[in-house]
Amino acid sequence: MKNFKIKLSVISLGTMLSLGVTQAGIVGSMHDLSTTNPNVATPIPGGTAEICVFCHTPHGTDTSAPAPLWNKILPTAASFSTYDALGTATLDGQIDLNEGGISLACLSCHDGTTALDLVLNAPTVTQGTYRYDAAGTNLGGGITMASFAPGPVPVLGKDLKNDHPVGVQYAGGGLTWAPITGANTVATAANDKLFNEPIWDNNRLWIGAVGDAGLPLYKGATLGPMVECASCHNPHKTDFGSFLRMSNAGSGLCLACHIK
Numbered sequence: 001m002k003n004f005k006i007k008l009s010v011i012s013l014g015t016m017l018s019l020g021v022t023q024a025g026i027v028g029s030m031h032d033l034s035t036t037n038p039n040v041a042t043p044i045p046g047g048t049a050e051i052c053v054f055c056h057t058p059h060g061t062d063t064s065a066p067a068p069l070w071n072k073i074l075p076t077a078a079s080f081s082t083y084d085a086l087g088t089a090t091l092d093g094q095i096d097l098n099e100g101g102i103s104l105a106c107l108s109c110h111d112g113t114t115a116l117d118l119v120l121n122a123p124t125v126t127q128g129t130y131r132y133d134a135a136g137t138n139l140g141g142g143i144t145m146a147s148f149a150p151g152p153v154p155v156l157g158k159d160l161k162n163d164h165p166v167g168v169q170y171a172g173g174g175l176t177w178a179p180i181t182g183a184n185t186v187a188t189a190a191n192d193k194l195f196n197e198p199i200w201d202n203n204r205l206w207i208g209a210v211g212d213a214g215l216p217l218y219k220g221a222t223l224g225p226m227v228e229c230a231s232c233h234n235p236h237k238t239d240f241g242s243f244l245r246m247s248n249a250g251s252g253l254c255l256a257c258h259i260k
């Protein structure tokens, strides 16, 4: 059995190389919760060889979720204590986890409370293994981040006061979700001017560069461009460790946004 697993991982590595994949991706990463991940012991009892299913499903998704084709029920924003509760005098922007929302998708595992294996549409295994009913209600139990894995378990928990603000307006607020020009620039409109100018491209806003090399901002429902977990992290990308979108050598990630 052991031998079989080793062979399988060699084959999949070979396949990746032959496809010319340049980005170090999700396969074999900490976000690969499948039974075929050669790098970690299987955390999910009665697990599946599928990878994406712990976050995405092609059918029956949570349409209220901010992440595409989301296969989990989100925790409520009100269940978290956010950075603004510190009452820090220097914080300019408003914080609202419901505005851009994407952070709640990450927190649907990293809150340490929601079970990793609680999904809306289970993979092709016995649904009972995945602990939800047709209405998406948790049938109880489940593997939470707090209760699994040896090693460091990166649970943020419900207290986000000790974390970099998320669900927070970029540049202290004042910018609108529109091309960054004229009256809508950091220099003229932002409440906190010590931030780099975002780049507008195809109805999206980026910091540093457009696309994979840059950091995305997220569209707040009413608060304009927002910084969320996925502004700094790409849950599929392992090139820079910790699923970071860019290298933080020389604090390059921090300096992409902050003028310091």
Ligand code: HEC
Binding pocket: 026, 031, 032, 051, 052, 053, 054, 055, 056, 067, 068, 102, 105, 106, 216, 230, 235, 236
């Ligand atoms: C641990 C959770 C997680 C897993 C597992 C995961 N994703 Fe994602 N995925 C996300 C999140 C969160 C977003 C939203 C990111 C954003 O909006 O910046 C996303 C966005 C996407 C997008 C749209 C945006 C983009 O980056 O292109 C695609 C396509 C996608 N995922 C495909 C996949 C596929 C295919 C797999 C399996 C091989 C997978 N994902 C596994 C969390 C996950």
Ligand code: HEC
Binding pocket: 030, 031, 033, 054, 055, 105, 106, 107, 108, 109, 110, 116, 145, 149, 150, 151, 152, 153, 154, 229, 230, 233, 234, 235, 241, 242, 243
């Ligand atoms: C399906 C559940 C799930 C979702 C959703 C999820 N994660 Fe994770 N994440 C995990 C697990 C499990 C680990 C590894 C825990 C361990 O092995 O101790 C992990 C690890 C990480 C790590 C540590 C990686 C390292 O190399 O140390 C980061 C960073 C991370 N996740 C960020 C995110 C972000 C940002 C999002 C949303 C875009 C997200 N995660 C969504 C389950 C999830």
Ligand code: HEC
Binding pocket: 103, 106, 107, 110, 154, 155, 156, 164, 165, 166, 227, 228, 229, 230, 231, 232, 233, 242, 244, 248, 253
């Ligand atoms: C402003 C950028 C930024 C934002 C926003 C951000 N992170 Fe991180 N995160 C980082 C950096 C940088 C690291 C790597 C820290 C290190 O290596 O010391 C990290 C590390 C982590 C880790 C690994 C454990 C640890 O503490 O080092 C986890 C898990 C994680 N982030 C999850 C999240 C989640 C979930 C969110 C949203 C609630 C989030 N991050 C928002 C920058 C960010």
Ligand code: HEC
Binding pocket: 088, 089, 090, 091, 092, 093, 094, 164, 165, 168, 169, 170, 171, 172, 173, 192, 207, 215, 227, 231, 232, 251, 253, 254, 255, 256, 257, 258
């Ligand atoms: C994607 C853009 C972005 C990145 C990357 C980023 N930040 Fe921030 N950061 C912000 C925003 C926006 C705020 C909220 C500022 C405000 O409203 O006053 C903030 C707030 C802060 C604050 C709190 C300021 C206060 O007034 O309480 C500190 C400290 C900070 N960031 C440090 C860092 C460090 C260190 C890094 C790198 C690990 C980093 N930031 C990466 C956008 C970013």
